[in-house]
Amino acid sequence: xxxxxxxxxxxxxxxxxxxxxxxxxxxxxxxxxxxxxxxxxxxxxxxxxxxxxxxxxxxxxxxxxxxxxxxxxxxxxxxxxxxxxxxxxxxxxxxxxxxxxxxxxxxxxxxxxxxxxxxxxxxxxxxxxxxxxxxxxxxxxxxxxxxxxxxxxxxxxxxxxxxxxxxxxxxxxxxxxxxxxxxxxxxxxxxxxxxxxxxxxxxxxxxxxxxxxxxxxxxxxxxxxxxxxxxxxxxxxxxxxxxxxxxxxxxxxxxxxxxxxxxxxxxxxxxxxxxxxxxxxxxxxxxxxxxxxxxxxxxxxxxxxxxxxxxxxxxxxxxxx
Numbered sequence: 001x002x003x004x005x006x007x008x009x010x011x012x013x014x015x016x017x018x019x020x021x022x023x024x025x026x027x028x029x030x031x032x033x034x035x036x037x038x039x040x041x042x043x044x045x046x047x048x049x050x051x052x053x054x055x056x057x058x059x060x061x062x063x064x065x066x067x068x069x070x071x072x073x074x075x076x077x078x079x080x081x082x083x084x085x086x087x088x089x090x091x092x093x094x095x096x097x098x099x100x101x102x103x104x105x106x107x108x109x110x111x112x113x114x115x116x117x118x119x120x121x122x123x124x125x126x127x128x129x130x131x132x133x134x135x136x137x138x139x140x141x142x143x144x145x146x147x148x149x150x151x152x153x154x155x156x157x158x159x160x161x162x163x164x165x166x167x168x169x170x171x172x173x174x175x176x177x178x179x180x181x182x183x184x185x186x187x188x189x190x191x192x193x194x195x196x197x198x199x200x201x202x203x204x205x206x207x208x209x210x211x212x213x214x215x216x217x218x219x220x221x222x223x224x225x226x227x228x229x230x231x232x233x234x235x236x237x238x239x240x241x242x243x244x245x246x247x248x249x250x251x252x253x254x255x256x257x258x259x260x261x262x263x264x265x266x267x268x269x270x271x272x273x274x275x276x277x278x279x280x281x282x283x284x285x286x287x288x289x290x291x292x293x294x295x296x297x298x299x300x301x302x303x304x305x306x307x308x309x310x311x312x313x314x315x316x317x318x319x320x321x
Contacts, residue, residue, distance in 0.1 A: 008036035025064040027276070030083035032102055034095040035071040037225040038247035041227070043094055043114045043140075047267025047272070049165035054241060054273050069098060071197060074237060076101035083109070087199040093137075095221050096122050096171040103135050113137035114268040115261065117171035117219065119286050125253075126287045136281040138268045139288050142219055142244050144175055145182035146257045146292070152186055154255060154306055155214045160189045162208035162215045162239075164201065166222035166232060167194045172228045175244070195302040201226035212239065217253070227251050231300070238305040246295040250320060254304055255296040259289045291320040293317035 015208045031047075033040055044066070048058060056062040065088065067074035080102045083091055091111045093099035099113040103124050114137050119125045126132035128139075151158060163179055165172040176192065191212050193204040201223050208215065215234050217223050224229065227243070231252035234241035241255035245261060267287060275281055294312070297320040301308050313319060 014026070018042075026060065027056060028086070028088045029062055029064050029090050029092060030079075030086070030088040031064055031066040031084070031092045032076060032094065032098045033066070033068045033197045034073075034076060034098040035221050035225045036068050037227075038251070039219065039223065039224060039245050040094050040115055040221070043265035043268070044092070046262040046267075047092055047112075047114065047269045048265075050269035051272065054269065069101070071225065073097050073177060073192065074103060077105060077170065080105035085091055090275065092268070092272070096169060097221070099137075100170075103133070106134070108134060110134045110281050111137075112268050112272045112275065112281075114264055115140045117141050117187050118174045121174055122170045124205040130283060131286065132282050134218075134281050135233060135274070136284040136286060137271060138264050139286055140219055140245075140259060140261065140264060141288060142175070142258050143292055144178040144218065144244075147242055147244065148179060148182045148186055148188065148216065150255060150257050150294070150312075151214055151216065151240065151242045153186070153243070154242075154308065158213035158240070160186070160191055160212040160214075162191045162193055162205075162212035164193050164195065164204050164208070164215065164217055164223050165220040166196060168196060169220055172218055172220040172222075175220075175254035179218070188252065195222055197228075198222055198226040202229035202233070205230045206278070207238070209233065209237045214240040214242065216242045217244060217248065219258075224248055227253065235300075235303045238303075240304050241300070246293065246318070249295045249297050253297065254300045254306060255294070255308075257292055257294050259292055263291075264289050295320065310320050 063085040067079040095115045195201045195204040241253045243256045245258045294316045295318045
């Protein structure tokens with residue numbers, strides 16, 4: 001009888017130890033990013049910072065496996081397969097190609113996306129209002145029309161606008177189509193130059209010199225990862241360069257009206273908390289960032305031969321010297 005009681009006590013203690021160990025196990029989050037550049041890095045950091053504020057301290061309550069595909073979709077698939085094998089609890093997929101790879105491999109694990117322009121066009125969700133899959137999160141769709149309107153204010157004589165993008169990125173194709181529609185209304189003509197990878201960005205930008213009056217770069221991951229090349233061409237040819245987001249302006253573009261990627265990452269973390277608390281991603285609407293900011297770079301204006309109107313400067317959320 002005593003032996004049975006001892007065995008029972010050992011069994012109970014074992015179950016309790018295992019239960020407490022399970023409760024103490026940190027959340028495992030796989031982070032997949034198509035390429036490293038300031039905008040995507042900011043979204044990632046915003047997510048991590050906000051989750052820490054919500055009680056998930058890195059290293060204690062949550063462990064991140066942060067991976068970059070270095071611009072290669074095949075590598076993004078390999079990363080997703082690694083996350084599946086590791087049994088991560090949740091995935092943060094940053095940018096459209098990374099999200100597509102994750103969704104292709106991981107069917108049951110919740111996937112939070114951010115910096116994805118059009119989740120429907122990317123075939124990640126059934127609809128914005130009701131995703132219908134294991135994917136939800138935030139879109140970085142920028143005000144393309146407002147950005148081209150800004151171009152007309154800064155370069156009123158411009159008629160032909162060179163747009164540099166990767167035709168293989170669904171997010172970029174969506175933005176270029178929006179730009180074409182807006183350009184037609186604004187009396188502008190879009191001239192396209194494509195780059196399949198970051199090493200082609202310089203030559204794509206150079207191909208537009210002498211053919212356009214200004215340059216526009218949407219939130220294209222390939223081009224933004226090599227934005228310095230576009231800035232170099234814009235400065236040498238004295239072509240005003242409008243960007244799709246503020247961090248490209250920090251790196252030398254002339255101006256933008258855009259979103260804040262760090263705040264977008266924080267917004268995504270708030271959605272992740274809802275998933276961790278039991279909400280179904282399939283029923284959580286894709287969210288957008290409502291606030292947009294005008295950011296201008298005075299040094300870039302000087303190098304590109306642009307005079308920024310005083311009323312624009314007065315309305316700028318941020319002026320970079």
